[in-house]
Amino acid sequence: MRYYLPEKPAIEEMHRIHVEKGHLGIVKTIQHFSIKYCATNQNQLAIDLVNGCDICKRAKKQIRKYGEIGQMEPTRSWTALAKEAITEYKHTIHSSTGYTPSFLLDGSDPDEIYQDVDLVQARKLAFNTSQAAHKISKERIERKHKVLQLKEGDLVYENLTDESNKEKLESVFSGPFEITNKISEIIYEIKLPNKIERVHIGKLKPYQPPIISEN
Missing domain, CATH: 2.30.30 (SH3 type barrels.)
Incomplete structure:
Protein backbone atom coordinates (compact mmCIF):
# COMPACT_ATOMS: atom_id res chain seq x y z
CA MET A 1 0.00 0.00 0.00
CA ARG A 2 1.29 3.45 -0.95
CA TYR A 3 0.21 6.85 0.29
CA TYR A 4 -0.47 9.90 -1.87
CA LEU A 5 1.40 13.04 -0.88
CA PRO A 6 0.64 16.59 -2.04
CA GLU A 7 3.46 18.45 -3.73
CA LYS A 8 5.05 20.12 -0.68
CA PRO A 9 5.14 17.03 1.59
CA ALA A 10 6.34 14.98 -1.39
CA ILE A 11 9.27 17.33 -1.96
CA GLU A 12 10.13 17.23 1.75
CA GLU A 13 10.07 13.43 1.80
CA MET A 14 12.17 13.19 -1.37
CA HIS A 15 14.66 15.62 0.13
CA ARG A 16 14.91 13.50 3.28
CA ILE A 17 15.48 10.34 1.24
CA HIS A 18 17.98 12.07 -1.05
CA VAL A 19 20.09 13.39 1.83
CA GLU A 20 19.86 10.50 4.30
CA LYS A 21 20.68 7.92 1.63
CA GLY A 22 23.87 9.75 0.65
CA HIS A 23 22.65 12.14 -2.06
CA LEU A 24 21.15 9.57 -4.38
CA GLY A 25 20.72 10.18 -8.07
CA ILE A 26 17.38 10.86 -9.71
CA VAL A 27 16.45 7.23 -10.41
CA LYS A 28 17.37 5.95 -6.94
CA THR A 29 15.54 8.82 -5.26
CA ILE A 30 12.39 8.00 -7.21
CA GLN A 31 12.73 4.28 -6.45
CA HIS A 32 13.03 4.80 -2.70
CA PHE A 33 10.20 7.34 -2.66
CA SER A 34 7.89 5.11 -4.71
CA ILE A 35 8.11 2.23 -2.26
CA LYS A 36 5.86 3.97 0.22
CA TYR A 37 4.51 7.09 -1.50
CA CYS A 38 3.25 8.50 -4.77
CA ALA A 39 2.71 12.07 -5.93
CA THR A 40 1.60 14.02 -8.96
CA ASN A 41 4.54 14.60 -11.34
CA GLN A 42 6.83 12.82 -8.88
CA ASN A 43 9.48 12.14 -11.52
CA GLN A 44 9.79 15.83 -12.34
CA LEU A 45 9.85 16.69 -8.64
CA ALA A 46 12.78 14.31 -8.16
CA ILE A 47 14.60 15.71 -11.20
CA ASP A 48 14.24 19.29 -9.93
CA LEU A 49 15.29 18.26 -6.42
CA VAL A 50 18.45 16.39 -7.42
CA ASN A 51 19.50 18.89 -10.07
CA GLY A 52 18.99 21.72 -7.58
CA CYS A 53 21.01 20.11 -4.78
CA ASP A 54 24.02 22.33 -4.00
CA ILE A 55 26.12 19.45 -2.66
CA CYS A 56 25.49 17.36 -5.78
CA LYS A 57 26.32 20.36 -7.96
CA ARG A 58 29.63 20.90 -6.16
CA ALA A 59 30.49 17.21 -6.42
CA LYS A 60 29.83 17.18 -10.17
CA LYS A 61 31.82 20.38 -10.58
CA GLN A 62 34.80 18.89 -8.74
CA ILE A 63 34.70 15.75 -10.89
CA ARG A 64 34.63 17.82 -14.08
CA LYS A 65 37.49 19.98 -12.80
CA TYR A 66 39.80 17.30 -11.46
CA GLY A 67 38.61 14.13 -13.18
CA GLU A 68 37.50 10.89 -11.59
CA ILE A 69 38.71 10.24 -8.06
CA GLY A 70 41.64 7.85 -8.03
CA GLN A 71 42.55 5.21 -5.48
CA MET A 72 43.10 6.63 -2.02
CA GLU A 73 44.39 5.11 1.17
CA PRO A 74 41.52 4.68 3.65
CA THR A 75 41.59 6.64 6.89
CA ARG A 76 40.03 3.68 8.70
CA SER A 77 40.67 -0.04 8.66
CA TRP A 78 39.53 -2.12 5.71
CA THR A 79 37.56 -4.28 8.14
CA ALA A 80 35.45 -1.32 9.23
CA LEU A 81 34.96 -0.14 5.65
CA ALA A 82 33.99 -3.61 4.47
CA LYS A 83 31.48 -3.94 7.29
CA GLU A 84 29.88 -0.62 6.35
CA ALA A 85 29.78 -1.61 2.67
CA ILE A 86 28.08 -4.91 3.48
CA THR A 87 25.57 -3.20 5.75
CA GLU A 88 24.75 -0.60 3.09
CA TYR A 89 24.40 -3.35 0.48
CA LYS A 90 21.97 -5.26 2.68
CA HIS A 91 19.80 -2.17 3.14
CA THR A 92 19.82 -1.06 -0.51
CA ILE A 93 16.85 -1.84 -2.74
CA HIS A 94 17.80 -4.19 -5.56
CA SER A 95 16.33 -3.49 -8.97
CA SER A 96 15.90 -7.22 -9.71
CA THR A 97 13.70 -7.85 -6.65
CA GLY A 98 12.33 -4.46 -5.59
CA TYR A 99 13.33 -5.12 -1.97
CA THR A 100 16.39 -4.91 0.25
CA PRO A 101 18.27 -8.17 0.94
CA SER A 102 17.96 -7.66 4.70
CA PHE A 103 14.17 -7.48 4.51
CA LEU A 104 13.89 -10.59 2.35
CA LEU A 105 16.32 -12.54 4.54
CA ASP A 106 15.04 -11.81 8.03
CA GLY A 107 12.42 -9.06 7.79
CA SER A 108 14.87 -6.38 8.94
CA ASP A 109 13.56 -2.95 7.98
CA PRO A 110 15.54 -0.16 9.71
CA ASP A 111 14.23 2.51 7.32
CA GLU A 112 10.62 1.44 7.97
CA ILE A 113 9.73 1.31 4.29
CA TYR A 114 7.97 -2.06 4.44
CA GLN A 115 5.71 -1.57 7.45
CA ASP A 116 2.57 -2.73 5.64
CA VAL A 117 4.26 -5.42 3.52
CA ASP A 118 3.74 -9.12 4.21
CA LEU A 119 7.16 -10.81 4.26
CA VAL A 120 5.97 -14.11 2.78
CA GLN A 121 4.23 -12.38 -0.11
CA ALA A 122 7.23 -10.09 -0.59
CA ARG A 123 9.53 -13.09 -0.92
CA LYS A 124 7.24 -14.68 -3.52
CA LEU A 125 7.03 -11.43 -5.47
CA ALA A 126 10.79 -10.89 -5.25
CA PHE A 127 11.42 -14.42 -6.53
CA ASN A 128 9.07 -13.96 -9.49
CA THR A 129 10.53 -10.53 -10.28
CA SER A 130 14.06 -11.89 -10.08
CA GLN A 131 13.18 -14.80 -12.36
CA ALA A 132 11.64 -12.41 -14.88
CA ALA A 133 14.75 -10.21 -14.81
CA HIS A 134 16.94 -13.28 -15.29
CA LYS A 135 14.85 -14.37 -18.27
CA ILE A 136 15.12 -10.94 -19.90
CA SER A 137 18.88 -10.90 -19.37
CA LYS A 138 19.22 -14.42 -20.76
CA GLU A 139 17.22 -13.54 -23.88
CA ARG A 140 19.29 -10.41 -24.44
CA ILE A 141 22.55 -12.35 -24.21
CA GLU A 142 21.28 -15.11 -26.47
CA ARG A 143 20.29 -12.57 -29.11
CA LYS A 144 23.84 -11.23 -29.16
CA HIS A 145 25.63 -14.57 -28.84
CA LYS A 146 24.47 -17.35 -31.10
CA VAL A 147 24.81 -20.74 -29.41
CA LEU A 148 27.11 -23.06 -31.33
CA GLN A 149 25.85 -26.53 -32.16
CA LEU A 150 28.95 -28.73 -32.13
CA LYS A 151 29.36 -32.50 -32.03
CA GLU A 152 32.05 -35.14 -31.79
CA GLY A 153 34.20 -35.23 -34.92
CA ASP A 154 33.68 -31.56 -35.83
Whole structure:
Protein backbone atom coordinates (compact mmCIF):
# COMPACT_ATOMS: atom_id res chain seq x y z
CA MET A 1 0.00 0.00 0.00
CA ARG A 2 1.29 3.45 -0.95
CA TYR A 3 0.21 6.85 0.29
CA TYR A 4 -0.47 9.90 -1.87
CA LEU A 5 1.40 13.04 -0.88
CA PRO A 6 0.64 16.59 -2.04
CA GLU A 7 3.46 18.45 -3.73
CA LYS A 8 5.05 20.12 -0.68
CA PRO A 9 5.14 17.03 1.59
CA ALA A 10 6.34 14.98 -1.39
CA ILE A 11 9.27 17.33 -1.96
CA GLU A 12 10.13 17.23 1.75
CA GLU A 13 10.07 13.43 1.80
CA MET A 14 12.17 13.19 -1.37
CA HIS A 15 14.66 15.62 0.13
CA ARG A 16 14.91 13.50 3.28
CA ILE A 17 15.48 10.34 1.24
CA HIS A 18 17.98 12.07 -1.05
CA VAL A 19 20.09 13.39 1.83
CA GLU A 20 19.86 10.50 4.30
CA LYS A 21 20.68 7.92 1.63
CA GLY A 22 23.87 9.75 0.65
CA HIS A 23 22.65 12.14 -2.06
CA LEU A 24 21.15 9.57 -4.38
CA GLY A 25 20.72 10.18 -8.07
CA ILE A 26 17.38 10.86 -9.71
CA VAL A 27 16.45 7.23 -10.41
CA LYS A 28 17.37 5.95 -6.94
CA THR A 29 15.54 8.82 -5.26
CA ILE A 30 12.39 8.00 -7.21
CA GLN A 31 12.73 4.28 -6.45
CA HIS A 32 13.03 4.80 -2.70
CA PHE A 33 10.20 7.34 -2.66
CA SER A 34 7.89 5.11 -4.71
CA ILE A 35 8.11 2.23 -2.26
CA LYS A 36 5.86 3.97 0.22
CA TYR A 37 4.51 7.09 -1.50
CA CYS A 38 3.25 8.50 -4.77
CA ALA A 39 2.71 12.07 -5.93
CA THR A 40 1.60 14.02 -8.96
CA ASN A 41 4.54 14.60 -11.34
CA GLN A 42 6.83 12.82 -8.88
CA ASN A 43 9.48 12.14 -11.52
CA GLN A 44 9.79 15.83 -12.34
CA LEU A 45 9.85 16.69 -8.64
CA ALA A 46 12.78 14.31 -8.16
CA ILE A 47 14.60 15.71 -11.20
CA ASP A 48 14.24 19.29 -9.93
CA LEU A 49 15.29 18.26 -6.42
CA VAL A 50 18.45 16.39 -7.42
CA ASN A 51 19.50 18.89 -10.07
CA GLY A 52 18.99 21.72 -7.58
CA CYS A 53 21.01 20.11 -4.78
CA ASP A 54 24.02 22.33 -4.00
CA ILE A 55 26.12 19.45 -2.66
CA CYS A 56 25.49 17.36 -5.78
CA LYS A 57 26.32 20.36 -7.96
CA ARG A 58 29.63 20.90 -6.16
CA ALA A 59 30.49 17.21 -6.42
CA LYS A 60 29.83 17.18 -10.17
CA LYS A 61 31.82 20.38 -10.58
CA GLN A 62 34.80 18.89 -8.74
CA ILE A 63 34.70 15.75 -10.89
CA ARG A 64 34.63 17.82 -14.08
CA LYS A 65 37.49 19.98 -12.80
CA TYR A 66 39.80 17.30 -11.46
CA GLY A 67 38.61 14.13 -13.18
CA GLU A 68 37.50 10.89 -11.59
CA ILE A 69 38.71 10.24 -8.06
CA GLY A 70 41.64 7.85 -8.03
CA GLN A 71 42.55 5.21 -5.48
CA MET A 72 43.10 6.63 -2.02
CA GLU A 73 44.39 5.11 1.17
CA PRO A 74 41.52 4.68 3.65
CA THR A 75 41.59 6.64 6.89
CA ARG A 76 40.03 3.68 8.70
CA SER A 77 40.67 -0.04 8.66
CA TRP A 78 39.53 -2.12 5.71
CA THR A 79 37.56 -4.28 8.14
CA ALA A 80 35.45 -1.32 9.23
CA LEU A 81 34.96 -0.14 5.65
CA ALA A 82 33.99 -3.61 4.47
CA LYS A 83 31.48 -3.94 7.29
CA GLU A 84 29.88 -0.62 6.35
CA ALA A 85 29.78 -1.61 2.67
CA ILE A 86 28.08 -4.91 3.48
CA THR A 87 25.57 -3.20 5.75
CA GLU A 88 24.75 -0.60 3.09
CA TYR A 89 24.40 -3.35 0.48
CA LYS A 90 21.97 -5.26 2.68
CA HIS A 91 19.80 -2.17 3.14
CA THR A 92 19.82 -1.06 -0.51
CA ILE A 93 16.85 -1.84 -2.74
CA HIS A 94 17.80 -4.19 -5.56
CA SER A 95 16.33 -3.49 -8.97
CA SER A 96 15.90 -7.22 -9.71
CA THR A 97 13.70 -7.85 -6.65
CA GLY A 98 12.33 -4.46 -5.59
CA TYR A 99 13.33 -5.12 -1.97
CA THR A 100 16.39 -4.91 0.25
CA PRO A 101 18.27 -8.17 0.94
CA SER A 102 17.96 -7.66 4.70
CA PHE A 103 14.17 -7.48 4.51
CA LEU A 104 13.89 -10.59 2.35
CA LEU A 105 16.32 -12.54 4.54
CA ASP A 106 15.04 -11.81 8.03
CA GLY A 107 12.42 -9.06 7.79
CA SER A 108 14.87 -6.38 8.94
CA ASP A 109 13.56 -2.95 7.98
CA PRO A 110 15.54 -0.16 9.71
CA ASP A 111 14.23 2.51 7.32
CA GLU A 112 10.62 1.44 7.97
CA ILE A 113 9.73 1.31 4.29
CA TYR A 114 7.97 -2.06 4.44
CA GLN A 115 5.71 -1.57 7.45
CA ASP A 116 2.57 -2.73 5.64
CA VAL A 117 4.26 -5.42 3.52
CA ASP A 118 3.74 -9.12 4.21
CA LEU A 119 7.16 -10.81 4.26
CA VAL A 120 5.97 -14.11 2.78
CA GLN A 121 4.23 -12.38 -0.11
CA ALA A 122 7.23 -10.09 -0.59
CA ARG A 123 9.53 -13.09 -0.92
CA LYS A 124 7.24 -14.68 -3.52
CA LEU A 125 7.03 -11.43 -5.47
CA ALA A 126 10.79 -10.89 -5.25
CA PHE A 127 11.42 -14.42 -6.53
CA ASN A 128 9.07 -13.96 -9.49
CA THR A 129 10.53 -10.53 -10.28
CA SER A 130 14.06 -11.89 -10.08
CA GLN A 131 13.18 -14.80 -12.36
CA ALA A 132 11.64 -12.41 -14.88
CA ALA A 133 14.75 -10.21 -14.81
CA HIS A 134 16.94 -13.28 -15.29
CA LYS A 135 14.85 -14.37 -18.27
CA ILE A 136 15.12 -10.94 -19.90
CA SER A 137 18.88 -10.90 -19.37
CA LYS A 138 19.22 -14.42 -20.76
CA GLU A 139 17.22 -13.54 -23.88
CA ARG A 140 19.29 -10.41 -24.44
CA ILE A 141 22.55 -12.35 -24.21
CA GLU A 142 21.28 -15.11 -26.47
CA ARG A 143 20.29 -12.57 -29.11
CA LYS A 144 23.84 -11.23 -29.16
CA HIS A 145 25.63 -14.57 -28.84
CA LYS A 146 24.47 -17.35 -31.10
CA VAL A 147 24.81 -20.74 -29.41
CA LEU A 148 27.11 -23.06 -31.33
CA GLN A 149 25.85 -26.53 -32.16
CA LEU A 150 28.95 -28.73 -32.13
CA LYS A 151 29.36 -32.50 -32.03
CA GLU A 152 32.05 -35.14 -31.79
CA GLY A 153 34.20 -35.23 -34.92
CA ASP A 154 33.68 -31.56 -35.83
CA LEU A 155 36.74 -29.45 -36.56
CA VAL A 156 37.09 -26.20 -34.63
CA TYR A 157 39.50 -23.35 -34.07
CA GLU A 158 40.51 -22.57 -30.50
CA ASN A 159 41.41 -19.21 -29.04
CA LEU A 160 44.77 -19.97 -27.44
CA THR A 161 45.99 -16.42 -26.98
CA ASP A 162 46.33 -14.41 -23.81
CA GLU A 163 44.73 -11.04 -24.60
CA SER A 164 46.99 -9.25 -22.14
CA ASN A 165 50.15 -10.49 -23.87
CA LYS A 166 48.96 -10.81 -27.48
CA GLU A 167 51.03 -9.13 -30.13
CA LYS A 168 49.22 -6.70 -32.41
CA LEU A 169 49.24 -8.92 -35.52
CA GLU A 170 49.24 -12.26 -33.73
CA SER A 171 46.56 -14.70 -34.88
CA VAL A 172 43.76 -15.09 -32.35
CA PHE A 173 42.68 -18.65 -33.25
CA SER A 174 44.74 -21.79 -33.79
CA GLY A 175 43.75 -25.04 -35.44
CA PRO A 176 41.73 -26.66 -36.71
CA PHE A 177 41.41 -29.27 -33.98
CA GLU A 178 39.03 -32.21 -33.78
CA ILE A 179 36.35 -32.48 -31.09
CA THR A 180 36.85 -35.86 -29.45
CA ASN A 181 34.13 -35.67 -26.80
CA LYS A 182 31.16 -33.50 -25.84
CA ILE A 183 31.15 -33.19 -22.06
CA SER A 184 28.17 -30.82 -21.89
CA GLU A 185 26.50 -28.10 -23.93
CA ILE A 186 29.37 -25.74 -23.13
CA ILE A 187 32.39 -27.99 -22.43
CA TYR A 188 34.16 -30.00 -25.14
CA GLU A 189 37.32 -32.06 -25.39
CA ILE A 190 39.51 -31.28 -28.38
CA LYS A 191 42.59 -33.04 -29.69
CA LEU A 192 45.63 -30.77 -29.63
CA PRO A 193 48.96 -31.86 -31.16
CA ASN A 194 50.27 -33.23 -27.84
CA LYS A 195 47.24 -33.69 -25.60
CA ILE A 196 43.48 -33.78 -25.15
CA GLU A 197 42.16 -30.56 -23.65
CA ARG A 198 38.82 -29.55 -22.19
CA VAL A 199 37.66 -26.20 -23.56
CA HIS A 200 34.74 -23.86 -22.94
CA ILE A 201 32.60 -23.27 -26.01
CA GLY A 202 33.29 -19.56 -25.74
CA LYS A 203 36.86 -20.20 -26.92
CA LEU A 204 35.84 -22.25 -29.95
CA LYS A 205 34.92 -21.30 -33.50
CA PRO A 206 33.68 -23.73 -36.18
CA TYR A 207 36.22 -24.59 -38.85
CA GLN A 208 35.45 -23.18 -42.27
CA PRO A 209 37.28 -24.93 -45.12
CA PRO A 210 39.05 -22.50 -47.45
CA ILE A 211 37.29 -21.59 -50.66
CA ILE A 212 39.40 -22.63 -53.63
CA SER A 213 38.90 -20.63 -56.76
CA GLU A 214 38.71 -22.57 -60.01
CA ASN A 215 40.48 -19.81 -61.91
